[in-house]
């Protein structure tokens with residue numbers, strides 16, 4: 001992806017900006033964490049800007065990605081959005097995805113820069129777009145962006161060989177599920193360059209995949225055995241009620257990756273994960289090549305995303321009265 005003309009514009013925006021905000025989507029994942037952490041570090045440590053990070057706290061499983069920046073929330077976040085002159089939005093392309101701040105973001109007079117990899121961004125909401133669904137992750141886009149902004153190789157080495165590069169490697173690794181999906185030639189180049197800059201990928205893999213609590217693995221086993229079914233048409237469905245969630249004492253982020261497991265079965269074409277969370281049912285969808293998770297997310301779950309990986313939600317009291325009725329709702333789904 002060639003962002004060179006956009007980069008010139010961005011560089012002048014940063015030059016002039018005084019109060020900068022970096023914001024990402026609700027329920028931040030590894031990519032949201034990595035892309036925001038890298039940008040915030042760069043802007044603060046290399047460009048000496050006042051930076052506010054608006055992001056929900058990270059789940060314990062990925063909190064190591066950014067232990068240095070303290071995010072702001074609530075009224076404080078709304079205030080910094082009002083006062084900002086430059087806002088970076090990462091890992092989401094439609095304003096609604098940043099939940100309670102969507103309105104302030106829309107109304108803000110600041111220059112808004114998008115760094116995102118989801119298809120069909122809400123282009124009119126941003127002043128400058130670094131957007132391509134032909135790149136693995138927002139972290140990869142921020143990588144391209146930061147690489148382009150560096151003045152020389154020395155700065156590049158300091159930036160990408162340090163906390164920024166580390167966070168970006170984490171974000172890219174989680175969004176590609178450790179190179180098993182959305183991996184482009186540029187993604188492998190990025191990994192290779194970051195390794196050459198000295199980023200410790202072994203440590204990242206250890207922290208991402210080998211430090212779960214025992215509960216998580218036992219919950220995977222039980223949910224797959226008790227609450228997973230495969231329909232005739234090849235849709236695999238995992239249902240996690242609030243009761244199961246509590247039974248295993250699960251924490252936010254601990255069932256990350258569960259939705260991928262059914263795809264390892266030959267006859268499963270699409271996997272749907274549903275989790276009861278208060279008055280919402282959070283939905284994740286994954287598809288094998290040739291099938292569209294996105295289409296189902298749009299049609300049945302008020303959502304969207306990528307062709308093979310997407311998400312959405314159902315609202316209790318609107319789409320269904322209780323999680324107990326989920327089977328009836330799922331009956332409607334046609335491939």
Ligand SMILES: [Mn+2]
Nearest residue numbers: 031091138175
């Ligand atoms: Mn992402």
